[in-house]
Amino acid sequence: MELSNNGTAQSVTAENAVASIILSLACLVGVPGNALVIWIILFSMKRQRSPTVMLILNLAIADLFVLITLPLWIYAFVHGWAFGEAFCKIxxxxxxxxxxxxxxxxxxxSVERFMAVVYPFATQRWRRNEVIVKVVLGVWVLAFLFSVPALIYQVMGIDAEGRQQCMCQKFDSDEQEILCTVMQVVVAFVIPFSTLSTCYLCIGRKIKRMTFKTQNRTGTVIGSVVIVFLICWVPHHIVNLVSIAALMTKSSNRTMSERLNEVYDIGVLVTGALAFLNSCINPVLYAFAARNIRREFRLSALARLFDQLTHSVKEESRKESTDTTRKDISVTMEEMHSVQHI
Incomplete structure (x- = not known):
């Protein structure tokens, strides 16, 4: 859809301003934050990097790559896209x-934490760096494949002020656009968020039965990740669903379709910018968690946090499983003793 479909120049200017402010904040916080996380993991950690920390490292790298592109998008919102269609696609x-x-x-x-807490012994078979490297490689390959539609269908568009913008996709048919949008919503949100919710619900139930001091901090970090993911991504995908509804009602109810297009044009910039915030929030969460380890924030505290993310939940689950095993053995021995007396 093109930005020029319905809507006034004033509304688009306001949306550009809001989006530019959000992206500027994300860039100012996220670029140094993720760069700091990468530097600490690569150069400041004393212990060998665990699978959990390897995942955090790749997450920070991916977020950093997204955030360093923001100055170009901010410039485009203010002055229009001036870098050509090929660079727009890339x-x-x-x-x-x-x-x-x-x-x-x-x-x-989320799955790794779920396995470490709920199935601590079974997870030892695959919770190794060589396995995590293969998983991370698979993640990058899948991401490259699912992003192909953006490379194919991304084109230049004209906004309400007559400036070229790199923010619209041109499909061969409405059905093709619906299919691509549905795939994006399902793959990038529905499946991940369902997995997150299921994993953390099970983790929460498991942690309630634990009696160790670190359970409150672990629960806080887990809950924060889910809440931030929800806040940042739900509005963006709701707007995508609005665009699907607009396409599906295009032939049956033209007026409704045009109104839905107006909602989409108003919301796409702001919600898209809000989604970028998810790439800058994680270092902030780590910083707050590290500050809870020490009353003042230090780089050593952040490095210590990454060590704790590697070992604390796993150790708690091991202790919990050991206690459960001991109880089972005790019950079994009592039953055998009763049988012998009989």
């Missing part, structure tokens, strides 16, 4: 790739 493709990578890595981290 940059959009890379942004889609890294967004998919970020979402997939958060999902893998």
């Amino acid at each position: 940059l959009t493709y890379l942004v889609h790739c890294n967004v998919y990578v970020s979402v997939f890595l958060i999902t893998v981290m």
Whole structure:
């Protein structure tokens, strides 16, 4: 859809301003934050990097690649796209790739934490660096594949002020556009968020039965990841669903379709910018968690946090499983003792 479809120049200017402010904040916070996370993991960690930390490292790299493109988008919102259609396609493709990578890595981290807590012994078979390297490689490959539509269909568009913009896709048919949009919503949100919710619900139930001191901090970090993911991505995908509804009612109810297009044109810039915030929030969450380890934030505290993310949940689950095993053995021995007496 083109930005010029319905809507006034004033509304688009306001949307551009809001989107530019959001993207500027994301860039100012996210670029140094993710760069700091990468530097600490690569050069400041004393212990060998664990699978969990490897996932955090790749997540920070993906988020950083997304965020360093923001100055170009901000410039385009203010002055129009001046870098040509080929660069528009390439940059959009890379942004889609890294967004998919970020979402997939958060999902893998959720599954890894779920396995470490609920099935601590079974997870030892695959919770090795060589396995995680293969998983991460698979994540990047899948992201490159799912982003192909952005490379094919991305074109230049004209906004309400007559400026060229790199923010619209031209499909061969409405059915093709519906299919691509539905795929994006399902793959980039429905499946990951369903997995996140299921994993953290099970983790929450497991943690409630634990009695160790670190459970409150672990629960806070877990809940924060889910909430931030929800806040940043739900509005963007709701707008995508609005565009699907507009296409589906195009022939049956033209007036409704045009109104839905207006809603889409108004919301697409702001919600898209809000989705970028997800790439800058994770370092902030790490910083707050590290500050809870020490009352003042230090780089050593952040490095210590990454070590704890590697070992604390796993150790808690091991202790919990050991206690459960001991209880089972005790019950079994009592039953055998009773049988012998009989």
